[in-house]
Amino acid sequence: MTTTMTPPRAPAGSDFAVLARRINEERLMERRPAYYAARLSVVALMFVGGWTAFVLIGSSWWQLVTAVLLAVTFAQLALVAHDLAHRQVFRTKRPSEIAGLVAGNLGIGMSYGWWMDKHTRHHNNPNHDDLDPDVFPEVLVWASESAVGRRGLAGFITRHQAGLFFPLLTLLAIDLKVSSIKALRNGVVKRRRMESALLIVHAAVYLTALFTVLSPLQAVAFVLVHQALFGVYLGMTFAPNHKGMPHPTGDEDFLRKQVLTSRNVRGGRLTDAALGGLNYQIEHHLFPGMPSPNLRRAQPIVEAYCAEIGVPYEQTSLITSYRQALGYLHEVGAPARAEHAAR
Template identity: 45%
Template structure:
């Protein structure tokens, strides 16, 4: 992640003026003050007991699901097992996310291989492909033509993308909010496909790409083989479809509320690190159930500011971050879970109307006055 000292908070047109009137280190120091407070609190220290409990518990749940699968046999009650498997695989995705951010171990190598195992062997995803994509998101969240999470795809997240949609595609894009959650059921399949495509990309020089591809294909092949051998064709297909749908929905429902419907940053605008991460992120009010459902990603602001902070410490850092933002007059957004989903749907249905104005940079406004 780029250093906050490397960014100037200002509009594209006012960069030089901002440099002379508002030194960039003044804005970098605002994050440094917060970072020093958080560091002194010990919240960046690893939580090995917490993570070993999470890892062992999730592996136990995974084994228990498969034990249940073999005990139930040829019965439509297997669909309950499919739902449980989708939820458990999602938890492996969250653990892989935490390891990729180096939250679990001090050793980068241990974290990388832990993420690789959880992603490829348990969730069927390419760690290398996902990490590269996710790093670009963290460097410039909600920035047009930079953040891959708002780039062109099934959904149009920006007016520029919507403007290129015509005919049936345009009709769908203008009503896309209502289709958002149904489409999330296909996200699991999409992630598997993208992981395989990344492994087959001969132009990629990513290390361990071939190994990840082999593990992903072996995992998916073994999974389908077990379903076909132990279940009738119709039940096997239903099990696979439901498990994939639950997996995709759970992952998408955890990641979507974090930034969708928050301000879009123009391609050429530069922001300091603190505002770049806070002002385009949305927290979801948490409790044990919400924290578990979202894998700690409901503390999105704290996670973006301190991506290597252990998941269980994010809620403890929240009061410090909120107070610091209030002191500086930086908007800190937090809403309830269902409210956040309504905001996502509403934003997507009105992306051409409500996302038309560029992100209003407070410093740019100050310079114009």
């Protein structure tokens, strides 16, 4: 697998403009209010229905089933927050932010402002070793040079990061909360007081409900199952999109920077619903404001245009996308394994 990109032809500033005209001619950037009214209603019903079932079932180990269902609901709510951040739902900023705060801070316990800033930087420079926060070397490393010199637990994880990838996703939900608190504490988030208050309300209601309805042991088990599966589901929606794809050199134009660093996942309507439209990652990165139901229609247009101008277009099955991402993680960890063996 390569870690830098070699564009098939010299960047041309007009290439994206031609594609954008074709997309606009098909009216694919137009809002889909009926779709989002239905989608938001379904997710809201899942959320209210899940917690209603929680109260009705009461103190029982069957609540672990409720925890699984609510993990799916939380992930779907996070995907809604993603669309809100890109203004796919509402045309203007204020309703998008209000709905985002309700979904992110109040609904799932994550700072919407922190995540939106982080995700914007990712979109501006996908897979860039220095500018994309999603590939910064933290628990996992995405560049071989970052794998050298790590000791202790960090070094062990780096050497075995491909095998540990999915188990580590169980900690993703907790990481989102910890990162949110750090961002609020450090003043990174604009509406610091409001976001902090909403996170406190979320935590207070969540924990009060659990320890009021369930026994202490059941409550702890519920938290572990709910948060772990939420993290796994959420991580699995984002993992196929860029991991293992080429890293930009800095010489690419906008179209090539977005297409060459992204990967699509094949699938039908069920895949679209499960991944929230993120399976059309190439189209989403080219047109982040495009409503997610329009991405399916945009896909053949973008693929045909990339073939026309000679730009590679990556599209695989879901399983293959994970295999490629894990293979890349294993390759990146090779210097750490060699360093450890030489000691």
